[in-house]
Amino acid sequence: MADDVLLRARGVRKSFGAVEVLKGIDLEVRQGQVVSLIGASGSGKTTFLRCVNLLEEHDGGEILLDGEPVGYRTEGGRRRRLSETAISAQRARIGMVFQQFNLFPHLTAEENVMLGLTKVLNKPKAEAREIATHWLSRVGLAERRGHYPYQLSGGQQQRVAIARAVAMEPRLLLFDEVTSALDPELVSEVLGVMQGLAESGMTMLVVSHEMLFVREVSHHVVFMDQGRVAQAGPPEAVFGNPESERLRSFLGRFHGMFGI
Amino acid sequence: MLDFSFAPGTFWFEAWVARFSLLNGLWVTMSASALTILFATLFGVAMGVALAYGWWWLRLLARIYVDFMRGIPILVLILFTYYGLSLFGINLPAYWAGVIALSAFATAHIAETLRGAVESVPAGQMEAGKAIGLRFSQRLRYVILPQALRRMLPPWVNTGLEVVKGTTLLSIIGVVELLLTNQQIVARNYLIVDFYLFAGLLYLMINATIAWLGARLERRFSYLRY
Ligand SMILES: Nc1ncnc2c1ncn2[C@@H]1O[C@H](COP(=O)(O)OP(=O)(O)OP(=O)(O)O)[C@@H](O)[C@H]1O
Ligand SMILES: [Mg+2]
Numbered sequence: 001m002a003d004d005v006l007l008r009a010r011g012v013r014k015s016f017g018a019v020e021v022l023k024g025i026d027l028e029v030r031q032g033q034v035v036s037l038i039g040a041s042g043s044g045k046t047t048f049l050r051c052v053n054l055l056e057e058h059d060g061g062e063i064l065l066d067g068e069p070v071g072y073r074t075e076g077g078r079r080r081r082l083s084e085t086a087i088s089a090q091r092a093r094i095g096m097v098f099q100q101f102n103l104f105p106h107l108t109a110e111e112n113v114m115l116g117l118t119k120v121l122n123k124p125k126a127e128a129r130e131i132a133t134h135w136l137s138r139v140g141l142a143e144r145r146g147h148y149p150y151q152l153s154g155g156q157q158q159r160v161a162i163a164r165a166v167a168m169e170p171r172l173l174l175f176d177e178v179t180s181a182l183d184p185e186l187v188s189e190v191l192g193v194m195q196g197l198a199e200s201g202m203t204m205l206v207v208s209h210e211m212l213f214v215r216e217v218s219h220h221v222v223f224m225d226q227g228r229v230a231q232a233g234p235p236e237a238v239f240g241n242p243e244s245e246r247l248r249s250f251l252g253r254f255h256g257m258f259g260i
Numbered sequence: 261m262l263d264f265s266f267a268p269g270t271f272w273f274e275a276w277v278a279r280f281s282l283l284n285g286l287w288v289t290m291s292a293s294a295l296t297i298l299f300a301t302l303f304g305v306a307m308g309v310a311l312a313y314g315w316w317w318l319r320l321l322a323r324i325y326v327d328f329m330r331g332i333p334i335l336v337l338i339l340f341t342y343y344g345l346s347l348f349g350i351n352l353p354a355y356w357a358g359v360i361a362l363s364a365f366a367t368a369h370i371a372e373t374l375r376g377a378v379e380s381v382p383a384g385q386m387e388a389g390k391a392i393g394l395r396f397s398q399r400l401r402y403v404i405l406p407q408a409l410r411r412m413l414p415p416w417v418n419t420g421l422e423v424v425k426g427t428t429l430l431s432i433i434g435v436v437e438l439l440l441t442n443q444q445i446v447a448r449n450y451l452i453v454d455f456y457l458f459a460g461l462l463y464l465m466i467n468a469t470i471a472w473l474g475a476r477l478e479r480r481f482s483y484l485r486y
Contacts, residue, residue, distance in 0.1 A: 055387055084396055092393025102388035106406045106481075115402060116392035161388075168392055 004031040006203050007052065007172055011061030014047055021047045023227040024061060029172065029220075034204045036214040036235075039224035040250055045207040048224070049174045052205070053096050054087055065093065066171065092120050095165030096174040099181050101157040103149040109136060109160045110145040113167050121168065135163035139193050155186030159193055166197060173197070175206040211254045215239055223247050271454040278445045285441030286462060292359050292437060293424045293466070299363040300419070304370025305409075309400065311375040322371065329368030335429050337361045342433040358430035366423050373415040377408035410481045417474035421467045428463075438462060 007029040014022040021044045029035045037045045050056040052063055054071050063070040070090055072079045082090070104112050110132045117128035136145050139159035149157050158178055165173055175194065179187040191213050198204060198217050208214050214221060214235065221238040223231045231243050242248045266273050275282065310322045329337070341364075342357035352360065381404055389399035431440035442459040446452050 053391060055390060088390075088393050088395045091390055094391075096391040098384060098388065098391075100382075100384050102382075102384035104385065104388065104403055106410070116394065119398050119402060120393040164392065 005029070006031050006033075006066060007205065008064045008067075009048075009052070009061065010064075012048065012051060012058050012063060013060035014044075014051055014056060014058045021227050022051070022058070025224075025227075025229055027222055027229065027232070029203060029205055032201045032203055033219040034198045034202075034206060034217050035220045035222060036218040037205065037207045037222050037224055038209070038211070038214060038238075038250070039230075040246075042226075043224040044227045045224055046176055049096070049176050049205065049207060052172075053094050053174055054091055055096075057081075065090065088120070092116070092168060093171045094174060095168055095170035095172070097158070097161050097165050097176070097178045099177045101149070101154070101161045101181070103157050103161055103164070105149050108146050108148055109141060109152065109163075112149075112160055113164045116164065116168050131167050132163070135167045136160070138196070139163045140189070153186060154182045155189045158182065158186075158190045162190070162193055162197070166202065171203065173202055173204045175204065175208065177207050177209065179208070179210060209254075211239075211251070223250070225250075269449065269451075271451055271458070274445065274449045274451055274455075275458070278441075281436075281441050281445065282438075285436060285438040288355070288436060289424070289427050289438040289463075290466065292355065292362070292427045292430065292435070293420075295359050296362040296366055296423045296427075297420050299359070300366030300370050300423070301416070303363070303367040305374055305405075307367060307371035308374025308378065311371055312378040313396075313400075326368045326372050329365055330372070334362065334365050334426050335432065337365055338429055338433060354430070354433045354435045358427070358433060358435050362423055362426050362430075365426070366419050369419045369422075370412075370416065373412045373419070374408060377412035378404055380411055381407045410478075413474060413478050413481070417471060420470045420474070424463065424466050424470065 005028050007027070009025050009027040012022050012025040012027075013020065025044075025048055027035070027048075037048065039045055047056060051058040052065075052070065057071055068090075071087060072081050074080070103109075104115065107115065110129065113132035113135060114125070114128040117123045117131055118125060123131070133142060133145065136142050139162055141156060141159055141163070144152060144156060144160075149160070152160065162178075178194075179190050182190065187210070191210060194204070194206070195213070195217055206214070206218070216235075218235050221233065221235045222229055223238060223242075225244075225246050231238055231247055238247070239251065242251055266276075268274075307322050307325070310318050311326070314322060338358055338361040341361040342352065342354060345352060345357070385403055385407065386399055389403040394402065427437055428439040430437050431443065434440075436444070438459055442455045446455045
């Protein structure tokens with residue numbers, strides 16, 4: 001086992017009522033890697049990301065971040081839920097960017113980025129502002145730092161959301177279809193920012209339907225089907241040599257977007 | 261009706277004679293309203309948070325309280341606080357009994373509005389707060405409440421207006437607020453129409469001021485658009 005595994009999921013299960021949505025997910029994300037999750041709607045991609053960031057609690061299996069179980073500790077062979085404070089501390093080490101941006105509408109772009117820095121990482125205001133300015137420039141929005149979310153386009157809002165997540169210096173960044181709510185012409189500015197992050201060595205777990213991006217940027221692609229990992233591997237293998245009919249038909253939907 | 265000559269028996273003369281009682285009545289009405297709005301906002305926000313996020317038993321208690329308070333006439337509440345409690349050996353001055361009763365009533369209204377406002381904040385806001393590692397109390401304070409309070413501003417102003425009007429009921433337990441002051445003046449000079457009209461205009465002015473303040477606050481928060 002390589003030691004640079006940052007996130008390790010083993011047999012992760014999750015049910016909503018009687019419906020089992022995750023049926024034992026195994027997945028590894030290494031330090032500095034970009035791992036993409038692809039799969040049809042309802043296959044459980046979002047649910048898995050939410051389990052990693054403790055927005056949902058998984059019912060079985062384990063999710064380890066830096067070797068430490070996420071959401072609970074084991075005591076005398078039994079799982080015990082972590083306290084709110086401990087859970088918040090774990091969440092702070094994992095950033096998440098949402099499909100709907102979820103910027104705080106009552107705060108400016110800069111304040112959105114600063115909130116976690118001052119309240120979670122306890123940085124002084126001046127330092128937090130510097131960090132915010134730095135990341136807002138990195139996503140090309142230094143000029144807009146005083147704008148409220150409603151004054152920004154969807155693409156700009158999503159870039160602020162990325163800055164907000166990455167400014168916390170998380171060990172791992174989660175992206176859940178972050179371009180799906182955007183007008184087509186705004187998609188590339190967000191993907192560009194993500195590509196830049198990937199190149200700078202950020203560890204990322206990305207759910208996306210942007211197959212060109214997935215193929216170009218990922219080190220590892222995981223195809224999920226009905227709550228299971230159906231195929232995983234480097235992008236060339238997953239895209240070039242789909243093993244199952246379901247992956248072939250899934251990829252077929254994106255046909256013409258790239259040469260398979 | 262309104263006679264502008266200044267002689268005994270005219271409105272302006274009588275009002276001048278009674279100016280200190282009138283000012284006192286105005287003060288009692290305004291201070292009772294302000295205290296009630298203050299208490300009700302503090303307790304109402306806390307109870308609204310309990311309604312939205314409390315443990316089940318806390319939610320249940322708060323729910324019972326709110327439904328009870330909203331279901332009984334304010335006057336009954338005032339009479340109970342003043343006369344009822346004295347049966348249990350708790351003797352409150354009429355003014356304070358009135359403020360407490362009005363606060364208890366307005367708390368229920370504000371709690372219910374706050375719960376609604378909190379629940380109307382999109383779920384993604386709470387999740388975004390979680391994702392950056394904010395603890396529950398921080399998410400409440402920095403993410404949810406600023407948005408919820410903005411949303412509840414209009415109903416909050418309404419509650420304020422109701423409270424001001426509700427203070428007239430304190431006259432029944434002998435609090436010499438604006439209405440009772442006017443009643444007492446009228447009993448001396450029989451200028452019924454003039455003084456009740458005058459009282460009505462004063463209430464209107466107080467409430468117009470509250471509404472104006474509310475509108476100003478709303479404009480201050482206009483960046484909160486969706
Ligand atoms: N809170 C919930 N309660 C009940 N069922 C849920 C809940 N969240 C998700 N599900 C169900 O779990 C299944 C997997 O959903 P999930 O959102 O993880 O899929 P997904 O792969 O992200 O799909 P998409 O590509 O449409 O985003 C779906 O059938 C969905 O209806
Ligand atoms: Mg999804």
